[in-house]
Amino acid sequence: MKNSEFEESTTFNLPDLLNYSSNTIGVKNIVVENTCVIQAFAFDFGKVQLYKKSTFSRFIYIIEGKAEVVINNNSTFMQTGDSILIPRAISSSIEANQPFKMICTTIKID
Numbered sequence: 525m526k527n528s529e530f531e532e533s534t535t536f537n538l539p540d541l542l543n544y545s546s547n548t549i550g551v552k553n554i555v556v557e558n559t560c561v562i563q564a565f566a567f568d569f570g571k572v573q574l575y576k577k578s579t580f581s582r583f584i585y586i587i588e589g590k591a592e593v594v595i596n597n598n599s600t601f602m603q604t605g606d607s608i609l610i611p612r613a614i615s616s617s618i619e620a621n622q623p624f625k626m627i628c629t630t631i632k633i634d
Contacts, residue, residue, distance in 0.1 A: 567620035582610040589624030
């Protein structure tokens with residue numbers, strides 16, 4: 525995973541910096557450290573990100589659009605401004621029923 529694409533102590537507007545691209549999930553690294561990774565994603569319609577069980581918890585924040593988050597086979601429909609915490613050791617997925625942008629903070633729990 526590549527290091528941060530953003531300069532520290534500099535203001536930026538994530539929705540403006542992330543662009544949708546046909547049939548892809550775009551990602552920009554904000555912070556990449558051993559125990560914490562913060563990334564911004566732009567999902568095109570129909571794209572799905574699967575997460576297997578791991579030692580990481582994930583905090584998801586929808587910055588634009590609407591998304592479907594599936595945790596342990598239970599769907600939650602989210603929209604701009606909504607957040608959810610995905611517990612570690614649980615299978616999950618994030619699905620784009622329409623294009624959307626989100627921030628994902630991945631935290632390693634010992």
